[in-house]
Amino acid sequence: MKQPSAFVDRMLYILLVPAMFVSLYLIFIWSPIEKQMGASQKIFYFHVSTAWVAFLAFFVVGYYCVLMLKRPTEDRFIKAGISAEIGVVFTTITLLTGMIWGKSAWNTWWTWEPRLVTVLILLFIYIAYLFVRKMEGTWEKIAKLSAVFGIIGCINVPIVFMAIRWWNTKLHPVVFGEGKNQSGGGVEPDMLVTLLFCIGTITLLYLFMMRKGIEIEKMRLTVRKAKSRVIEKLAS
Amino acid sequence: MKIILADALTIAAKDLRNELKSKQTSGMMIIFSSLVILIFSFAFDPTNNTVKAIIPGLIWVITIFSGLLGLNRSFISEQENDSLTGLKVAPIDPSSIFLGKVVANLVLVTIVQMLSIPILFLLFDYKFHGDLIWFLLIVLTATIGFIVIGTFLAALAANAKNSEMLLPVLLLPLLSPLMIGAVQATKIVLEQEGITDAISWLQLMAAYDLLFFAACFFLFEYLMEGS
Amino acid sequence: MLELKEITKIIGDKIILRNFSLALAPGESVAVIGPNGAGKSTFFKLAAGLMQPTSGEILLNGEQIKKKTHLLKKRIGYLGHESFLYSALTPLENLRFYGKLYKVKNIEEKGMELLKAVGLHYFKDIPIRSFSRGMIQRLAIARVLLTEPDFLLLDEPHTGLDQEAVSLLNLLIKERQEKGIAILLISHDFEQVIQVCERVLILNKGRVVEDKSIDHQRGLMPFKNWYEAAVSGK
Numbered sequence: 017m018k019q020p021s022a023f024v025d026r027m028l029y030i031l032l033v034p035a036m037f038v039s040l041y042l043i044f045i046w047s048p049i050e051k052q053m054g055a056s057q058k059i060f061y062f063h064v065s066t067a068w069v070a071f072l073a074f075f076v077v078g079y080y081c082v083l084m085l086k087r088p089t090e091d092r093f094i095k096a097g098i099s100a101e102i103g104v105v106f107t108t109i110t111l112l113t114g115m116i117w118g119k120s121a122w123n124t125w126w127t128w129e130p131r132l133v134t135v136l137i138l139l140f141i142y143i144a145y146l147f148v149r150k151m152e153g154t155w156e157k158i159a160k161l162s163a164v165f166g167i168i169g170c171i172n173v174p175i176v177f178m179a180i181r182w183w184n185t186k187l188h189p190v191v192f193g194e195g196k197n198q199s200g201g202g203v204e205p206d207m208l209v210t211l212l213f214c215i216g217t218i219t220l221l222y223l224f225m226m227r228k229g230i231e232i233e234k235m236r237l238t239v240r241k242a243k244s245r246v247i248e249k250l251a252s
Numbered sequence: 253m254k255i256i257l258a259d260a261l262t263i264a265a266k267d268l269r270n271e272l273k274s275k276q277t278s279g280m281m282i283i284f285s286s287l288v289i290l291i292f293s294f295a296f297d298p299t300n301n302t303v304k305a306i307i308p309g310l311i312w313v314i315t316i317f318s319g320l321l322g323l324n325r326s327f328i329s330e331q332e333n334d335s336l337t338g339l340k341v342a343p344i345d346p347s348s349i350f351l352g353k354v355v356a357n358l359v360l361v362t363i364v365q366m367l368s369i370p371i372l373f374l375l376f377d378y379k380f381h382g383d384l385i386w387f388l389l390i391v392l393t394a395t396i397g398f399i400v401i402g403t404f405l406a407a408l409a410a411n412a413k414n415s416e417m418l419l420p421v422l423l424l425p426l427l428s429p430l431m432i433g434a435v436q437a438t439k440i441v442l443e444q445e446g447i448t449d450a451i452s453w454l455q456l457m458a459a460y461d462l463l464f465f466a467a468c469f470f471l472f473e474y475l476m477e478g479s
Numbered sequence: 480m481l482e483l484k485e486i487t488k489i490i491g492d493k494i495i496l497r498n499f500s501l502a503l504a505p506g507e508s509v510a511v512i513g514p515n516g517a518g519k520s521t522f523f524k525l526a527a528g529l530m531q532p533t534s535g536e537i538l539l540n541g542e543q544i545k546k547k548t549h550l551l552k553k554r555i556g557y558l559g560h561e562s563f564l565y566s567a568l569t570p571l572e573n574l575r576f577y578g579k580l581y582k583v584k585n586i587e588e589k590g591m592e593l594l595k596a597v598g599l600h601y602f603k604d605i606p607i608r609s610f611s612r613g614m615i616q617r618l619a620i621a622r623v624l625l626t627e628p629d630f631l632l633l634d635e636p637h638t639g640l641d642q643e644a645v646s647l648l649n650l651l652i653k654e655r656q657e658k659g660i661a662i663l664l665i666s667h668d669f670e671q672v673i674q675v676c677e678r679v680l681i682l683n684k685g686r687v688v689e690d691k692s693i694d695h696q697r698g699l700m701p702f703k704n705w706y707e708a709a710v711s712g713k
């Protein structure tokens with residue numbers, strides 16, 4: 017029973033490690049240096065791919081939240097939680113890299129750029145979600161409550177993005193240009209290849225962390241169950 | 253649907269009667285918002301003319317902070333004698349509990365606003381020149397959104413021991429788009445800029461209200477279900 | 480007819496009720512007894528629709544109790560460990576509020592009648608915050624009876640009541656039973672169990688260990704001995 021899952025884990029690991037090195041090579045050596053920003057533009061690859069995973073993880077949380085409302089199972093509960101925890105890590109990395117990028121591109125640590133602010137609010141929603149999960153009570157109850165919050169949070173994210181973008185264009189229209197020169201604009205094909213490869217690698221990392229996290233959480237659950245069984249046996 | 257509304261009104265009337273008797277929550281909310289205004293007038297010198305620019309933001313700061321007090325109470329108060337369970341076993345749709353609480357909280361917060369916003373204008377020596385109808389419409393739309401999602405999350409947070417602390421953590425990130433809209437639209441109306449911009453913000457807020465009202469209305473039964 | 484079919488309830492990873500089955504006919508009065516933590520209150524919560532069973536089904540007059548059947552709940556009167564009353568309101572206002580939710584007709588009249596029956600009519604305009612425990616329990620009983628349910632689930636209704644109120648309550652229950660209302664009673668007070676009920680269930684660790692009708696002739700001592708034997712599993 018354990019065999020196939022261990023095999024998948026090993027395969028992921030075998031894929032992940034070389035992919036990491038290849039992406040590092042692609043980022044720092046192979047891909048051309050951007051003309052305006054110079055070497056500091058390299059952080060853009062990490063920024064975009066972690067941001068992608070941050071949103072992906074949140075989407076996964078939302079997906080399991082909906083499933084959990086239909087029928088709560090421990091499996092779904094654990095998956096949603098692990099995905100949220102990984103999401104917190106990646107949103108934080110996204111914010112940090114975004115700030116570094118902002119410093120070198122626009123000489124300011126923070127801009128009210130819609131995507132960046134959305135990521136910040138996403139981080140707050142993630143943390144709030146984890147707080148809901150930390151409530152005391154039986155897991156069924158927490159599963160239900162956290163699922164409800166996860167869904168409300170999911171609905172909120174696109175609205176946040178829209179509201180901030182709107183606010184921004186009305187406040188100081190086209191200061192940094194809408195999107196174009198940040199993600200696309202002058203992206204050369206080499207850069208695009210590197211970016212896509214990076215996104216793939218980080219997604220792989222997410223999958224790997226997800227599987228490991230779930231495994232650890234399940235072990236914890238097994239131990240807890242065994243413990244309560246022993247207590248029950250001693251009590252009776 | 254009619255029955256849901258009738259039950260909701262029964263629950264809201266019960267809450268408001270309770271409040272009318274004790275005046276605890278509303279009194280606290282009004283005092284608290286006055287104190288917030290006072291503190292802000294120390295923080296930003298009201299005699300300075302540029303401070304007028306933060307008035308729209310202040311309106312929403314006091315609404316949210318005083319509103320949080322009321323929202324916290326609305327489900328905690330049902331825990332005495334476990335009366336929420338009494339509502340759960342009653343032959344009513346769970347949504348009517350939600351609706352009733354929304355109505356009660358909305359009345360409460362609106363009353364507080366009717367006092368605290370004039371106090372704010374008074375203490376900051378602000379002369380209201382904007383269009384009153386639009387101003388009220390914007391305040392009402394944003395307050396409805398705030399109360400809808402706030403009531404829902406108050407019901408969620410009431411399950412935790414530290415619900416007073418949990419509620420703001422859950423609520424504020426979700427409120428951010430509404431508050432952007434509310435502050436911008438209020439600013440436009442107060443500074444008598446083009447009303448069309450305010451209308452587009454109003455539309456955004458109305459869409460937010462509707463969306464979250466629908467979502468909360470349907471999800472509320474999951475909050476009321478026991479494990 | 481209230482039927483519970485092979486109910487199992489698991490909370491967390493603890494089995495609270497195992498394969499619990501019971502059929503309750505109109506006019507029947509059944510006592511549920513058992514040690515603390517046996518799962519008695521959990522069984523009532525399931526029957527009142529406060530919890531969903533992990534497996535098995537609960538039928539009320541042939542209809543399954545689910546989320547969407549909240550109108551069925553009108554048939555059930557549930558008295559829990561807590562009183563479910565609002566302490567800022569007066570007894571009459573409390574009854575009026577619940578009466579409205581249960582769509583009771585001429586609430587005022589019935590409310591006054593019940594307040595008289597439980598001996599609280601002098602206090603009808605005083606907020607119940609100042610009430611003693613027994614007075615609140617009396618009012619909680621009035622609240623359950625006000626809604627005229629077909630099934631009464633009474634979870635330890637005698638707690639905190641004085642001698643007079645206990646016999647009053649027993650009388651009220653008997654009256655309802657004669658009208659064809661089915662009664663389920665949880666109690667640790669075997670004297671009242673013998674007085675009020677005809678049948679008794681013993682729950683222990685989530686299982687029904689005994690189910691028999693009460694022999695009113697035999698008195699309290701044999702009943703106690705029988706209970707102890709059943710619980711200790713001999």
Ligand SMILES: Nc1ncnc2c1ncn2[C@@H]1O[C@H](COP(=O)(O)OP(=O)(O)OP(=O)(O)O)[C@@H](O)[C@H]1O
Nearest residue numbers: 154490491495513514515516517518519520521522
């Ligand atoms: N919400 C809950 N979460 C976890 N465990 C629970 C919950 N409710 C009840 N239990 C457990 O279920 C078991 C049965 O509880 P229940 O309240 O039904 O007992 P009881 O028979 O009514 O006891 P008592 O005579 O003390 O009222 C207990 O062991 C209790 O710990």
Ligand SMILES: [Mg+2]
Nearest residue numbers: 519520521634
């Ligand atoms: Mg009990």
